[in-house]
Amino acid sequence: MTEDGIAGFTLTRAAPAKINLALHVVGQRADGHHLLESLVTFADRGDRIGFALADADLFTVSGPFAAELPMDASAEGGNLVLKARDLLREELRSRNPAAAGPVHLHLEKNLPLASGIGGGSADAAATLLGLLEFWGATIEPSRLDAMALTLGADVPMCLAGKPLVAKGIGEDITPLADLPSLPLVLVNPLVGVSTPVVFRTLANKTNPPLVLPLDMKTMDDWLSAMATMRNDLQPPAQQLQPVISDVCQALTEAGAILVRMSGSGATCFGIFDDGERAAATARTLSAAQPGWYVLACNTTGRDR
Numbered sequence: 465m466t467e468d469g470i471a472g473f474t475l476t477r478a479a480p481a482k483i484n485l486a487l488h489v490v491g492q493r494a495d496g497h498h499l500l501e502s503l504v505t506f507a508d509r510g511d512r513i514g515f516a517l518a519d520a521d522l523f524t525v526s527g528p529f530a531a532e533l534p535m536d537a538s539a540e541g542g543n544l545v546l547k548a549r550d551l552l553r554e555e556l557r558s559r560n561p562a563a564a565g566p567v568h569l570h571l572e573k574n575l576p577l578a579s580g581i582g583g584g585s586a587d588a589a590a591t592l593l594g595l596l597e598f599w600g601a602t603i604e605p606s607r608l609d610a611m612a613l614t615l616g617a618d619v620p621m622c623l624a625g626k627p628l629v630a631k632g633i634g635e636d637i638t639p640l641a642d643l644p645s646l647p648l649v650l651v652n653p654l655v656g657v658s659t660p661v662v663f664r665t666l667a668n669k670t671n672p673p674l675v676l677p678l679d680m681k682t683m684d685d686w687l688s689a690m691a692t693m694r695n696d697l698q699p700p701a702q703q704l705q706p707v708i709s710d711v712c713q714a715l716t717e718a719g720a721i722l723v724r725m726s727g728s729g730a731t732c733f734g735i736f737d738d739g740e741r742a743a744a745t746a747r748t749l750s751a752a753q754p755g756w757y758v759l760a761c762n763t764t765g766r767d768r
Contacts, residue, residue: 470570473514477594480510481575481650482582482622483733483763484726486693488674489666497617497633498663501674503693505627505643507650507761511583513545513590514570515598521549521566527573544588544615545571551611552592556601564599576757578659579652580727582622588615589622609635627765629676644683645765647742651715651749652731652757653707659728665700687735690722701729708732711756718745731757 469476484502491499511527523546525533537546546569553564569591575583592612596603603611612619617634627643630636677689702708708725711732715723719741720734736742739762746760 470512470514470572473516473568473570475515475594475598477513477515477590477597478510479513479583479586479590479622480625480764481507481759481761482586482618482727483507483648483650484580484695485690485724485733486674487695487697487727488693489663489669489671489696490673492669493633498669499632500630500634502630502634503640503643503674503676503690504621504630505646505763505765506622506625507581507648507759507763509574509759509761511574511587511590512572513587513594514568514572515594516568516570518566518568522568524568524570525573526570529573529576530571532577533571533573543571544584544619545569545591547615548588548591549595551615552595555603555607555611556599563601564595567595567598576652576654576731578656579731579757580657580725580729581650581652581731582618582727585616585618586622588612588619589625592619593623625764627763629674641766642680643765644686645767646763647736647739648761648763649715649718649720649734649736649742649746649749650726650731650757650759650761651711651734653705653711653753654755654757655705655707655730657701657705657708657729661704662697662700662728665703666697667700668696671696687721695725695727697728698725701725705730714749714753715745718749720745 486503488501534543556563609620627640629638712723715734722735725732743760750758
């Protein structure tokens with residue numbers, strides 16, 4: 465993501481899109497939470513958070529999806545940036561009542577909401593990390609992860625911000641240093657998909673686990689392994705929103721090596737041979753489908 469900061473803010477923190485390259489639903493706990501095994505990576509594009517001194521707390525927004533954002537920290541559906549600020553402040557002030565003073569937070573909302581690419585979770589993680597730097601505070605990593613999990617199952621992954629395998633409800637994280645950087649095109653038809661409804665529509669909650677072969681070294685090794693994986697939420701999401709199938713078809717016809725839905729949708733990704741082909745595909749799809757969100761990007765990971 466760009467190194468340029470948001471004008472007028474002393475600190476800018478990236479909140480990159482999170483991409484589920486595979487997502488296996490392998491069980492369900494007694495409390496209703498689903499047990500997942502997911503191969504996750506992060507894009508070099510996404511939202512941004514700005515931090516500045518203020519006389520009183522202030523929250524402002526901009527970007528193509530700003531109008532859809534909740535602007536408070538209410539318990540249900542509230543903004544995760546504000547929830548993260550309030551949670552971290554409470555933690556820091558429990559140690560030092562004078563800590564964590566007023567701050568102006570600005571969210572540049574470039575990613576569509578509720579789209580399966582972790583926008584809100586990435587925003588929360590970026591807020592936690594940015595405020596720790598802004599306030600000059602430290603927290604034990606295990607404590608920070610526990611706090612992040614209370615904000616959402618994806619937030620600990622977004623704190624990590626690097627390729628990983630996540631298990632459990634998202635808290636059991638194993639970094640993957642060898643996953644290569646991937647040229648992707650992300651496409652979302654800008655239709656709403658409710659994650660709870662997708663899970664309720666999922667017929668089988670106990671599916672085969674995610675298996676990563678040993679000694680994967682080349683891009684072809686990884687692509688072969690990913691081809692055997694699944695997103696178990698894709699069939700129910702397509703049942704609820706058939707346009708997701710149209711998105712996948714468009715990416716396949718454009719020459720993507722691997723096409724799959726991310727998370728609970730409706731964003732789908734296509735992996736391409738190189739960045740130039742990904743960029744050309746994004747331009748073509750944007751022209752053909754002006755009502756879709758289309759983004760060419762590269763993921764974090766080792767150079768190929």
